Amino acid sequence: MRPWRLPLxxxxxxxxxxxxxxPSLPDCTLSTPLPPGVPGSPGHLVVxxxxxxxxxxxxxxxxxxxxxxKVARAAVLEGRPVPPRWSVQRTMRCAWPTAAADRDEKFDxxxxxxxxxxxxxxxxxxxxxxxxxxxLEGCLACHQTMCPGPIDLIEGxxx
Ligand code: HEC
Numbered sequence: 001m002r003p004w005r006l007p008l009x010x011x012x013x014x015x016x017x018x019x020x021x022x023p024s025l026p027d028c029t030l031s032t033p034l035p036p037g038v039p040g041s042p043g044h045l046v047v048x049x050x051x052x053x054x055x056x057x058x059x060x061x062x063x064x065x066x067x068x069x070k071v072a073r074a075a076v077l078e079g080r081p082v083p084p085r086w087s088v089q090r091t092m093r094c095a096w097p098t099a100a101a102d103r104d105e106k107f108d109x110x111x112x113x114x115x116x117x118x119x120x121x122x123x124x125x126x127x128x129x130x131x132x133x134x135x136l137e138g139c140l141a142c143h144q145t146m147c148p149g150p151i152d153l154i155e156g157x158x159x
Contacts, residue, residue, distance in 0.1 A: 030108040032094040041096040057095040058102075062150070065089060069135070069157045072121065076128045077159065084122045090115055102146060110145060114138030129159055 038057065039046050045054025050063070068085045075082045093111050097103055117138045121131040139154045 028090050028094040030093060030103070030105065034094060034096050034100075034103075038096070042100065056098040058092065058097040061089070061092050061095045065092070065139070066153070066157070069139075072132060072135070073157060073159065076132045079128075081124060082121050082128070082132075086115060086118045086122055089118055107142070107146065110138075110142040114142060132159060 034041065036042075037044060040055065040057025040060055045051075045056060046060060047054050048060075051059070068083075068089065072082045072085075092115075093108055097107075114135070115138075117131070117134040121128065121135050125131040136154060136157055139157075140151065143149075143151050143154060
């Protein structure tokens with residue numbers, strides 16, 4: 001190789017070898033603005049079999065939580081590790097609810113308390129049954145405060 005070519009070769013090689021950083025998940029807190037027009041936002045409700053009249057983004061996140069809870073419940077009962085879902089579930093803090101005013105500080109505090117319990121359940125706790133029960137209590141704490149409709153469904157997810 002001619003000497004003048006070396007810098008280019010080094011550049012190319014280091015460019016290929018250096019791993020690019022993983023894409024960072026978007027921040028998701030109470031102060032994250034909700035983008036208008038996304039599926040499940042006001043005026044853009046999502047029609048599903050369960051919701052022929054359309055449903056909100058948050059309600060869809062909640063349906064995901066129900067599925068996740070069923071998977072977690074089976075894992076706990078069978079003594080397997082619970083698959084990690086915190087990074088998906090935390091989007092509850094920045095999803096459009098049916099009523100935009102529901103996304104307030106009270107809701108966010110309850111969401112954070114719930115998500116802490118999810119974290120604990122996913123981090124190989126000493127007592128997975130207790131950790132799972134605490135997750136369900138996190139669901140109930142919020143639903144008893146602001147949306148009592150699904151309480152029976154949540155009770156049905158107990159061990
Ligand atoms: C921080 C509050 C909060 C937590 C924690 C929470 N929910 Fe919800 N949930 C809501 C709100 C608010 C709604 C109404 C959403 C809307 O109207 O857009 C809802 C809606 C629902 C619905 C109805 C969805 C539909 O199809 O309309 C179900 C089912 C549900 N939640 C289950 C759960 C379960 C199971 C958990 C725990 C694994 C949980 N929720 C945790 C606040 C919460």
